[in-house]
Amino acid sequence: MKAAVVHEVGGVPRYEDFPDPVPREGEVVVRVRAVAVENVDRAIVAGQHYAAARYLTELPMIPTFDGVGELADGTLVTFGDLRPPYGALAELCAVDARLTRPIPAGIDPAVLSALSSAVTAMSIRTAGELDRGQTVLVQGGTGVAGRLSIKIARLLGAGRIVATGRDDDQLRELRELGADTVINTAVPDDDLLRAYRGALGDGYHVIADYLWGRPTGLLLRALIPETFALGQRTRLIQIGELAGAEVALPAASLRTSGLQIVGAATGFDADTFAAVYEQVLSWIRAGELTIELETVPLRDIEAAWCRTDLRGRRLVVTP
Template sequence: MDITAAVVRSFDHPPRYESFDLPATTGEDEVVLDVLAVGLHPRVRTGASGRHYTSTGKLPMVPGVDGVGRLSDGHLVYFVADDELTGPMATRTVVDARRCIPLPETVDVVKVAAAMNPAMSSWVALRRRVPIQPGQSVLVLGATGNAGQMAIQVAKRLGAGRVVGAGRDRERLALLPKIGADATVALTDDANATDAALAEAAAEVDLVIDYLWGKPAASAIMALLLGRSDRGRELNWIQIGAMAGPTIELPSVALRSANFRLQGNGQGAVSARAYLQELPSLTNEIDRGGIAVTARALPLADVESVWTATEVPGVRTVLVTGEV
């Protein structure tokens, strides 16, 4: 089946909009759908560059991890792409019907395509990885990014009593109280001042959602543990993103001198089935405005120029195949 799609033929070049041969369905659960909207998430970019840990290195490929589409029977769905199938940045694609979540016809497809992926990380982390208890406190490290901003809202929606947001962008940091942050911490180049501010604002939190990793995470871990009044009280650190670097250097005493649990959340850490079970409640939350997102819709046909354009801070780009 000949379609048009964003096609990656080299990891060193942005996808080009061109004709592509869509493979036929092979399993009884595979269906073809018309794609309406696909989010251009950071996860999509790393996959298209071959740098994501799930990358097979196989080319050509059509990128994307999720989207909104319409099945042949007319039903509107949110879907999660299967790593073994053609990606969703195309006019049509093959999906596993078991990975499709029904959507109401009134839904804002651009908003859903924009919000599901970044919101899913914290939603699943706080419901499946370390289920949050009502009233617990949360630190979001990397709170000025899109996923971090949503994590603040997600934590509040799931019952957090206090949420602290930490990030570098001071302008966006100042906006966090409007979406639920009870306190904020600026991550600066002054390591001592930053550690002191983190210890003062967040040493007693119960959970940390970390989108940064690298040096900021290593410093924050020690600042929180050293500032904690009771090191025997459990601190759960959930590692999700690595915007500040793929590795950290952490003293072994951090693991021996406190009740500190370090774990990750992502593909493999939580089963695909568990992720899918969480999606209906998350789509409902986004649809009714419980989690805010700012999105811009651009034509899929312009993918090559959109890919290299400067991202607008706080705005999620969504590629659409027509009018939505």
């Protein structure tokens, strides 16, 4: 079969021949139809993700671990949890039959393959416990996940949405998606601190943080109240680390600001996941939520893997 094949840690996948997967007991072969490529996949191939070791035990390998495919009888299914060195960026995958699910009606397979960032953005409700009318800050709003967070915050009834990014053109696009206020983080520290304080209003109730690093360190400083009055609750949801793996956490920002820091997985269990998944699907079917895609054929993977011009569109590969 043809597949996207990586030969060394940090390498770029190439369109090459690879042995067909041989199904073990309990596995079925699917013909792959759509696979989303995300930053986590690139981080694994680069050996920079905490789960990388599991996927890089054998080289050459095929990246990415889930997608949408077709069974021998023509049923379209979602699949995941592949056995390395096999991954989803291939014509064929052998998958645990118990982990295949027929795809829900009325959803384009390519959109379905890219759903995970929308599910993660729902952490604004599951981990952030947003109430209608409250303020959401999307820290790192210009990527796929950030843009979905803005749209989903609006659908969840946020009263005010503040979004950050580092490019003025893209920040203008975020206003069109529903952000009321945008902040450019590519400014000197004091200016950024002032911008966070200036947009604070009656507080950031929920922060969806895709950046961490310097901008989030400054945001935490901006939350420190300037009087002895106790701050109201701010739930910061840690989701991504595009601006750095570590953050400076001033003691005062926790002591009196009402700040709570939680991970995106907080509050997610099987029941919550099912409810969130259904909610996202229902918004997509109704046309209330869209996920912008850049669809490319598998043979173009080498160039597509390195693209930096996607501006909020998810790369989806269709073998």
